[in-house]
Amino acid sequence: MLERVPAMISLRTVAGIAYTNQRIHNYIGVGQEELRGRGWLKYIHPEDQERVLANQAHSTEEIQTMDHMYRLRGADGAYRWFRTIAEPYPSVDGKSYCWYGVATDIDELYRSRELLRERELQLNLLTENLPAVLFKAAPDGSIVYINQKGIEYSGRTVEDMQRKGWIDLLHPDDFEETSDHWNRLLTESLGYDTVNRFIGADGQIRWFHTSVAAYRDDSGKTLAFHGVMLDTTAQKAAELALQQSEQQMQRMMDTVPSMLWSVAPDGRAVFINEKARDYTGLTVDQIQDWGWIQVIHPEEREYVVQEFKKAFANGSCYGTEHRTRRADGIYRWHMSRGEPLRDEDGQIVQWFGLDIDIDERKRMEDHLRETRVKLARASRIATVAELSASIAHELNQPLAAVIANAQAARRWLSNRPPNLSEAMTSIERVLRGGSVADERMQYIRALFKQQPLRKKHAWPSKIIREAIRFVHEDAKRDEIPIDVQIPDDLPPIVVEQIQIQEVLINLISNGIEAMERNARPPHLIIRAAFVNESELLIEVIDNGPGLKDTQSIFDAFVTTKENGMGIGLAVSRSIVEAHGGQLWAENNPDHGAKFSVKLPCGAATSGPP
Template sequence: MVINREHSTEESRRLQQCFNDLSQIVALSTALGRGSLSQLVADLLEMLLGMLHLEFVYVRLKDPVNAAPIELGRTAKSLDGFIGPKEIGSVLNNALGSNPQTWPANEQIAFCDKSVSLVSLRLGPQGDMGILVAASTRADFPEETERLRLDVAANQAVIALQQGRPSSEARQPANAVDEPLAQPTIDTVSREGGGELEQLRRAVESLRLREIDIQSVVDAIPAPTSIMTAEGEVEAVNRPVLEYFGRSVDELRHWSTSDIVHPDDLQPTISAWRLAVETGEPYEVESRHRGSDGVYRWFHVRGFPLRGSDGHIVRWCVLQIDIEDRKRAEQALRTSERNLYLIISTIPGLVWSARPDGSADFFNQHYLDYVGFSSEQAQDWGWTAAVHPEDLDGLASAWQAFMATRQAGEKEARLRRFDGSYRWFLFRANPLRDDSGNVIKWFGINTDIEDRKRAEEELRDTQAKLAHMARVMMMGELTASIAHEVNQPLAGIVTNANTCLRMLAADPPNVAGARETVRRTLRDGNRASDIIGRLRALFNRKAPVSQPIDLNEATREVIALSLNKLHRDGVSLRTRLAEDLPRVTGDRVQLQQVILNLLNNAADAMSAIDDRPRELMVSTGRDEDSCVRLSVHDSGPGFDLEVAERLFDAFYTTKGDGMGIGLSVSRSIVENHHGRIWAALNDGPGATFSFSIPGSSEVTISIGGPEGKGTLAANNIARDVG
C-alpha cells in the first residue's frame, strides 16, 4: 500500500531533521566521554525538550550506591513558576503510582491545568535502571520519528550509565560504537533559523564528516534500517533487519523477487521504490514483510535520500517500523470509533467536549447542524456566539463554577438555531478525572427544553388567567343576571312611579303616600345602579371552548395555585382523586374556575374557625349514571337551612367584600356542561359542595344562556340537606 506524498518537501525536511537529531543524540553521549553522568543526562533532556517541543521531560534513575533515586527533569519555558524534577516526579507518582516499573507506556494525565500525553520508557536491558518520561500537549504524541528519537535517547542514556559504572555487570549493547568518531562541527540546530536549504546544508555537512559513521548511527537505531546505494541496491543493513528477517544480506538484496514482501504489496512497493530512486523524492509505503518465523507483519517503510555536497544522492536510508500492533489497534480503534461516532451522532442531543480550561474541542453533528457553525467556528469559545446575550453571563458564571469545583453541573440558557430563532436548552457538563482527581476533559450534552419552558410559561399564563377569571363571568350568563337583577328594582321604580301619579291625582292628593313611593323609587334606582356598578368591574369572558378534560389533572393544577393561600390560612388539604376517572368534555378554564371558587369558599368559610383543625378535602369519583363528580368538604360552620335556598343565587354573599357571584357563576358553568351543583351539610362540622358532570360521550356544551332553569331549587339544594 502506497501512502500519498502530498507533503513530500515537508516530509523530507522532517526526516532529515530526525536523522540529524539522531546523530546529535548519539554524538552527545559518546563524545563527552567522562563528563558527569547527571550533566550528560541533563543535556540529553534539554535536547529532547527542544527537539520534540515537550511540556516536560523527566528521568528517574536508581542510584546503585544509595537507595534514593536520582531525579532529573526539564520543563518547557512556557510553564509558569518553578517546577523542578521533584515536582514532576510527584505529579507522576500521584497519577501513575509510585513504582515506575508499573507505569504504562502511554498515558494521558493532567499537568498544570493542561491535558498532556505521556510516553514512559524504561531504561536498561531489563528495564530496571530507571525511567524516562516525556510529555507533550499534543494528543497524537508520539508519532513515529519522535518515538524513534526517544528510543535512541533512552538507549544512549543507558549506554552512558553503563559506561559510567565500570563495576557493574552490564553488557554493552551489541550495537555500541567502538571507533572514535569525528567531533561534530554543528551545534544544536536551531529550528527558527536557516530555512530548508540551510538545514539541508547542515545535514549534508554533518553527513560528509560522518560517512563512515552512517553504519554506527544506523546500528544505533533500534528499528530495522537499511542503507541503499544511489541506484537502489541494498548496501548495508542493521542488526534488527537481520534479526527480523532471519536472512542474509545477500538474500535481502533480492527482496524484489523473493517472498520477503507480501505478494499483494510487492508490486506497489517496487513501483514506489523505483519512482523514488528516479525522482530522488522520499517515499513511504505500508507493506507486509515476512519474518524469520514465516509470519507476515505490517511495516511502515520510509525511505529518504542522503545527499552529498553537490546535491546528488549518495545513499538512500530506509526505515522499517513495525506497525502490526498498531494496525490491529487501528482497526479495532476504527471500528470502535465508528461505533462511538454513530452513537454520538444518534444521541438526540447536542454533544460536546471541552478541555480542562473550558475551551471546547468537539461538537457532534447535531450541535453543528443546530447552530449552523462549522467545527472551526465553534471551536474553543466560538460556540458562545450562539448563546442568547441575556443568558451568556449566567452561563459563563455557571461554567466557571463547575470548573472550579470540578463537579458535574447544569444550567439553562437559550441557544440560537441556524435560522435565528432561540430555543431553551439545558446545558449539562460532566468531568472526566484522572486518579488524582484532576480534570482531564469535560463532556457535555445540551438538551432542548423549549417545549417544557413553553409549557411552564403556559402554566403561568393559565394561572394568571384563572386569577383573572375569578372575577369574570360568562357574558351570556352576565346578561341574563343583569337583566334579572336589574329588572327587579326597575319594576319597583315603574310601579312606585305609577302609584305616585295616582296618589297625587287623588282628591285630596295623598302627598305622604306619594312621598313614600318617591323614596322607594330612589332606593330602587340606587339599587339598580349598584348592581350595574359592580358588574361593570368585570369584563369580557373568553369564548368557551370544548375539549376532553381530565378532571383530576385540572383539580391538581388548581390546588397547586391555591397551596399558598391555603397554607397562609392555616388550612390543611387532603385529596382523594379517583383513578380511572372518565374524561369530561368542556371548557377547562371554566371548570377550573368552579373548582377554585369552591376551594376559596371552603377556605374562607373556615377562616373564623379556631377550636378545631381547618381541614379541606377534595375528592373526585364516578357517579352511578357515569357522571364525574367533584366534592369539596370543609370543616367550617356549615350553612343555615333557611339560606340554603339562596346559596347559588346571584349576589348572595355572606362575605363583607364578596361579590356574591362565585356560586351563581359556578352554577351556570356547571349547568352549561349539563351537570348539576349542590351543597350538603356534613355529618360532622362543615359543609360539602359538589358538582357532577356527565362523562364525555355524546355530550355537547350549550353555549347559550340557561333557559330559566337556573333558579330551580332542584338543582341547588340536595335532598339530603338536614
Template sequence: MNTSSRKLRQFGKPLLIMLLAATFGWFVQAIGVVAVLFISVLVKRFGKFEAHLAATTFTVVAVLFALAPHSQFKVDGGFPETALSIACIWITIAIAKERDSAEEVIRRSEKELREAIDTVPAMVCIALPDGSVVSISRRWIEYAGLSPTGLNWQAAVHPDDLERHFAAFLKCSAAGVPFEDEVRLRRADGEFRWFVVAAEPFRDKQGRILKWYGIGTDIEDRKRAEEELRAAEHEARELLERVPALISLRTAAGIAYTNQRIHNYIGVGQEELRGAGWQKYIHPEDRERTLANQTRSTEEVEPMDHLYRLRGADGAYRWFRTIAEPYPSADGKSYCWYGVATDIDELYRSRELLRERELQLNLLTENLPAVLFKAALDGSIVYINQKGIEYCGRTAEDLQQKGWTDLIHPDDFEETSNLCNRLLTENVGYDTVNRFIGADGQYRWFHTSVAAYRDDTGKTIAFHGIMLDTTDQKAAELALQESEQQMQRMMDTVPSILWSVAPDGRTVFINKKARDYIGLTVDQIQDWGWIQVIHPEEREYVVQEFKKALASGSSFGIEHRTRRADGIYRWHICRGEPLRDEDGQIVQWFGLDIDIDERKRTEDHLRETRDKLARASRVATVAELSASIAHELNQPLTAVMANAQASRRWLSNSPPNFNEAMTSIERVLRDGRVADERMQHIRALFKQQPLRKKHAWPSQIIREAIRFVQEDANRTEIPIDVQIAGNLPPIVVEQIQIQEVLINLISNGIEAMESRARPPRLMIRATLVNESELLIEVIDNGSGLKDTQSIFDAFVTTKEKGMGIGLAVSRSIVEAHDGQLWAENNPDYGAKFSVKLPCGARRVPRLES
C-alpha cells in the first residue's frame, strides 16, 4: 500500500502536468496568455523539469492542433497565435531558468556565507547604518540566546555600557570610519563577559554604506589578565616603594627611575635625581670611583657591585652597597640596569671595627709577651707567633719538618710527652710548667696551657696553646721559698709567741718559742686545745673575746695569764689582726703574745706609788688653793692699803684735805667691795654655781682695768696706748672676772718690760673680728715668751716671785665665757695676748686713741 502510494506520487504529478499542458495546448488559440502564466507558475512552483515537461507537452499538442485539419475538437484560432504562445512559453522558461540560476548562486553564496559566519570563532553580526541588527551568527545566538535576526540585541549589553556603546557606533557610522569598542555582553545564563566589538562598513559603488559587518571577540580572559597584571604591577610598585632599600633604574643616559625611599632619604624628588643629578649626593671621596665603576659597567654591559657613601636629607653621609644587573630591552639593542642600594652603614662600620679589632688582635698576638701556637690533630705545629719564632729560632714550617719535642728539657720530657699523648688521644687539655731551650741555647721556664678547640658540633678541629715565660717568676718562687724558710727560722728565734689561726679559729701555726713555752705541739692545740693553757680565772673571758673578734672581724688585744711548760702562770698580752683578701674576706688571723709579767709587776708597784702621791697631792692642793685665793685678794687688798694710806696723809695735812680724804675713803670702800665679789666668785667656783652675766661695754671694762693697774705708783710711768674701735656692741659677761683677766694681762705686760734698755710701750687694742666676735689684744715690747702654750698651765711662771696661777685662772675665766685666750710673740720684740669674746649686735667701727 505504501509502495503504490509512493509510485502514484512519483508518476502522478508529471502526468497531471502533461494533461494540463495538453489541455492548454489544445485551447492555446483561445487562452495563450493563460498557458504562458500556467507555465510560469509551474516554473516557479515545481522547478525546471516540470516546466520543461509542461512546455514540451504544450508545444507538441498546440502544433498538432494547429496543423491538424479542422475538426470538431479544434478551437478557433490561427497558427501565429499558437507560435507566439509557444515562443512566449519557452522565453518564459529561459528567463525563469536564468533567474533561477542567479537565485541559486545567491542562495548558495548566502548558505556558504552563513556557514562561514557560523564557523568563525567569534560572534558576527550584520547591522544597518542606523544600528539595527539584521542578522547574527550562530555563536551570537548560542551565547546571548537571541533570535537569528538579532532582535532586541540591546538586552544583551550591560546597562552601564549600552548608552556609551551605541553612541560610539552611531558616531562612527556617521563618520564612516571603522568602529571598535570594548563592552560587556550578557551570556544566556546571565553572566556578563567582556568583548571587543569591531565593525567595518559595506558600501555600494557610490560609496554609500549599505550595511555594517561586525565581529565580537571574547576578551574576558584578557581583561582578567590585564586586571591581574595591573594588580601585579600595583603590588610590584608597592613592593618597590615599601621594600627597605633604595631601588633605581639606570639607562645609558643616566637614572630613569627611583623609588620613594630614595626620595625620602635624600630629601628631593625624582626629577632632580634623573640623569646625572644624583651624582652630587655621593661623598666627594667616593664620587670618582663610583662614576668609574658605573661607566665600566655600562660600557662592558656587566653587573656592578659597589660601596660608597650617600648624603641624606640631614646632611649626614651613610655607607650603601649598590648591586645592579643589566637587562636587555625588548628590541635587544639597548640595556637598562636595575639597582638595589642597601644601607650598610652599621654593617660597614662594624666591619671596619672588626677589621680594626682583627688588626689589633693580630698585633696583640704578634707582640704579646707570650708564645702562642696552634697544633693540628696530629700534634704538628701549624701556627706560632713572632714571639715563639724569636725564642726557638724556628718558623712554623721548620717546626713541622723538624718537630718541637727536642726543645723540651730532658728532665721535663717524660711528663710533657705524657700530657701531649693524652691531649692527642683523649682531647684533654693540660696546664703545666716546664723548660724549653731557646735559640741562645739557654733553658727557660714556661707555664704552658693547651686546650682542644671544637666546632659547633663539639668535634675537635685543632689545639690552641699559650706559653708564658715564668723564669723570673720561678726564680722569685725559689727566692720566696728561701725567704719563707728564713722567715720560719726568724719566727722560731723571735723571743715572743707567734701564732696563726683560720677564720673559724682553728690553729694553723705556732712558732718554736710558743711550742717550747707551753710544751705542746700544733696538733695538740688544734680545735681550741690552746684554751687549756689559759689561767682558769681568765679562760672564759679570753674565749668570749676571741669569739667576738672572729665574728666581727675586728682586731683584738687581751691580757691574760698563760701557763708555762713548768706549770707557772705568767702575764701575757695577746694581740690579733685579720688578713683579708681583695674582696675584704678574712683568710687568716695572725697574732703575737708578749710576756708582760714584769710590766704587770711594775704596774703594781707604780699603783702603790701613785696612791702615795695622791695623798701628797691632796696636801699640795690645799696650798695651791690658798695661793689662788691670796692671788685673787692680793690686788684689791693692795689697793685698799694704798687708798687708806692716802686718806691718812690727806687727814694729817694741816689743814686736813677732807675732799681728797673722802675720795680715798670711797676708793677703799670700792676696793673692799671688789675683794668681797672676788671671794663670792671663788665661793661660786667651788660650789660650781653658774656665772651671773650681764651686758657690759668693752670700752668701760678696758678703761676700768687700766685705772685699777695705774693706781699702783710704780706703774703710772708706763705709757699705755689704747685703741678702741668706736661704737662697739655690748658683750654679755661677768664684768669683774673679765676685768680681772685684763688686769692680769696688763700687769704681766708691764712687768715683762721692766729692767729693759728699750723704752717701755704697752698697747691695748679692741676691734670686731666679725659681726659676732670681739677681739681685745694686750701687746708689750718686753722680752717675749719662750713657750706660748705651757705658760697657761698651773704653777708655771717666768717670774722669780710668781706663783703661776694668774694665766691659768684667766684662761679658765675666758673659756667659761665661751671665749678664747692665747699668746704669741711679736715679730720684733715682746709678746701679744689675745682675748676673743662673743658680742651682740654689730656697730659701725670708729677708732679711738
C-alpha cells in the first residue's frame, strides 16, 4: 500500500532513514540502500542541509512533529522545493520512537509565494520611496494607509489619521472647495483632481496637486479610494512669479505711448496692447484674418498689405508709413515697424512690432514743404521784380535812344519835301539801339546756373508718393485720379530729395491744370522704371489738350497759363540738369502731353546745399 500511495513516504529512526517508498526512489534516481542512514543528506540543497539537520535533531530531542521545507535534487539534477511533515510514533518495544513522514512537492506554490513576496516588497519600496504622498481610504472615508512621505509631512500615522482626521491640515482658503470634492467622492464615488494647500507638521504651507479615484470590484461596488499628492510648491511659486512678471510686462506694454503688436508666423494676431485697443476700438479677435487692414487708409491699404506680405515671405524687417483710423473715425499718420523673432535654428517663431504716431511730424513736414513752396514762389516773384527793375534799368537808355531817333525820323519824313538823308541816319540809329537792347536781353536771359548739390540715397517710390500726397492736399485736386505704375523692386537713387519732389509736384500740378480745361474725364499716369543700369526714367502723362511748342515752354517767362509767370518749368529743368539729368516734353499720339525726367544713379556727392 505504501508503494502505491501518490506521495513520497519515509520512515526515520534515531539512527537515520530506515525506509523510503518507490516514489522517492523514482524522483531521486537511486535505490533505498543509497538513502539509508545519512545517505539522503547529499541530495538536499547545500544551503538547506544544516537547517534540515537542526530541525531533525530538535524534533528528536523533544519528541515532536517535524515540519520543514527544503530543496531536493531530482534525477535530472534540478532542485525542487518540498515540504516534509513527520509524526513521531513509539516503537514496538516502546523504548524508542519512529517518525513517519510525507514529503510534498511545493515547488510551484513556494516559487509563487516568493514571487508574490518580492512583488509586495518592490511595491512597498516604491510607495514608500516615491516623492509623493500616497494614501488609501475606506468607503466611509477613514484613512487605512498612508506612506512614509505622508507621515513625515503631516506628522500623523494611520492611527492618528483615523483618530484626528486630516481636514484640519487644509489651508483655510482651500477648505470649502476641497471639502466639497471629498464629500462628492464619498457620496457619489466621483474622483477629483485639484490643487490645494496643506499645513505640514513644521507649520509650513505647501501646494499639492491632489488626484483621488475610486477603486471598484467587478460589480461596480466601491471598495476603497486611492489618492496621490504631488508637491508642486516650487512649480506654483514659479507660476506665480511668471504671472506677476507677465502682469508687470502687460502693465508696462499698456503704458507705452505707442501701439504694440505681435503676430504668429502664419499672420495670426497674438497680441495688441491697450494703447492699440483704445486707439482702434478693436480687440485681438476683431483684427484676426487681416481684419486690422480695415483701419488703414484706403489710399495706403494696398501698399501696406504688399509690404507686409513681402516681409513675411522674405523674413525681413517690415516698415511703412501710413494713416490709421482712430476709433472716432479720424485718420492719423503712423510709422509702423516690425521685427521677426527667431529660435536657435533660425526659424521665425513670432513677429513683434510697434506703430508710432507721426501725424504731427507729417503735418510739420507738409507745412515746411508748403512754406518752402511759398518761399520759392516769393523768391521767384522777388527775382522777377528784381529782373524787371534790372531790365528796365538796362534797357532804359537804348530804348530811349530808339524812341528819340524814331521820332526824329518821322519828323524828317514829314517835311515837304522829306529829308531822306536825315531820316535814314535816324533809322540807322534806331537799328543800333535795338541791337544794343537785344544784346542786353540775351545777357539777362542767362538766369540759371548749375551749382553743386548735396545728394543722398532716396527711394524713387517714396519721392513720387510724397509728391502725389502733397498735390492731393489741395482740396481742388484731391479728386483727380492718378494711376501710379511703380515696380516694387526699384533701388534707391542719389539725389537732393526735396528738389526732385518740387520738380514732380510742378509737373503733376501742371498736368492736373491742363486737364481742367478739357471735356474728357481727367486721367493722369505716373510711371517710373530703369531704362538701363545707370538711369531712372520718370514720366508724367496727362490727357489734356497737349502742347503747341514742346521746346520753348522751358524758357524763362514763357507760359501757356493765363496767370502764369513762365518760371516753373525753367526752374524744374535747371534742377534736373543740376543733377546731371534731362527734362523734356512731348505730345502723346492721341491727346495730352508727356513730361519725362531722366536721372542718373551716381554716387552721393558733397557740396553747397
